[in-house]
Amino acid sequence: MTKLVVRAFSISLDGYGAGLDQSLENPLGVNGMELHRWAFATKTFRKMFGQEGGEEGVDNDFASASFANLGAWILGRNMFGPVRGPWPDESWRGWWGEEPSYHLPIFVLTHYARAPLEMKGGTTFHFVTGGIDEALARAKEAAGGRDIRVGGGVATVKEYLHARLIDELHIAVSPVFLGRGENLFAGIDWRELGYALADRVITPNATHLTIARKA
């Protein structure tokens, strides 16, 4: 059965999942890169970026599991790029070059319609204007029984949480303060929504939280 999951989602000690002022130079916002050090050190991520070596322990297990059994992704529009408002043209094709490492259908939430964008290697970006329910329905159809991963950003994860649609999350708390940015816990009551900690594992680079929705 298809699950809707969040995996390898990095936040700071103070709960920020991205810095402020996302831009072409700063896709993760100011200082946002620091949240992902644990991931970039793993063999799984290094391989994805065409690099050798990398960490092969617990962090890598989480990184590797984050890509397991996926059939589709859902992304907020700001995860797809820095363009805001109506698409000026179709020149922005994502952060990831002509052959993104997703290799899956990606459903991008946006208020502005755009034709599907087929990249090399099996990744197609579909632009969904009907909100989170439509994106989920279409992703389910595409996923063929495998899981659907909500890739972010913070606002998109919170929208799906608020609707109690997420089944399971792996959140990696990086050992840094960000101080400002988009906070994963502000303005949303995880407890009332029925989410609870299922597991906690510490490594030198992160505290890995596994969180499940109660039945």
Add this chain to the structure above:
Amino acid sequence: MTKLVVRAFSISLDGYGAGLDQSLENPLGVNGMELHRWAFATKTFRKMFGQEGGEEGVDNDFASASFANLGAWILGRNMFGPVRGPWPDESWRGWWGEEPSYHLPIFVLTHYARAPLEMKGGTTFHFVTGGIDEALARAKEAAGGRDIRVGGGVATVKEYLHARLIDELHIAVSPVFLGRGENLFAGIDWRELGYALADRVITPNATHLTIARKA
């Protein structure tokens, strides 16, 4: 040299240091007690409450260290009691009975003057109306070179953090979501203020964070 410290300060995974609606029945706010399970399980805390037994590992080491080398405490007024506004009379004498386990001078921040309250066993509550600087100056005078512990609540810790007056914090993150309440990270930029993680230790009941102010 006297340090200003926060120790054994418990928060939830989502950053709340107390629940909502503090009252006589709920001194820590709704569900706030869950934040302190790790502490109440330790030998140190059990002994303080006149009970036998208790955990003697890492949690207990942190609990025990939280009382080491203290010369005075500073508390926000809500830590002292549920009374708000002007003191109707002097009948409220703290949550802790006639012989509080502090055994030290305690400086209580309040907008409303009140005569010092001398309890049994060496604890005296001093009511400070001049704000955090006056409380710190008086606590330093009383501490005789030992450390001063800011006991809370969240608002008081944040006031001292904001002024960069706190030297070191031990924060215990309990493995629960609180969902709402007083958030230790909201509206304050720990990073900009110069605070950074110095150490992280995990136990079944808590993730212990040691945080220091950069020089």
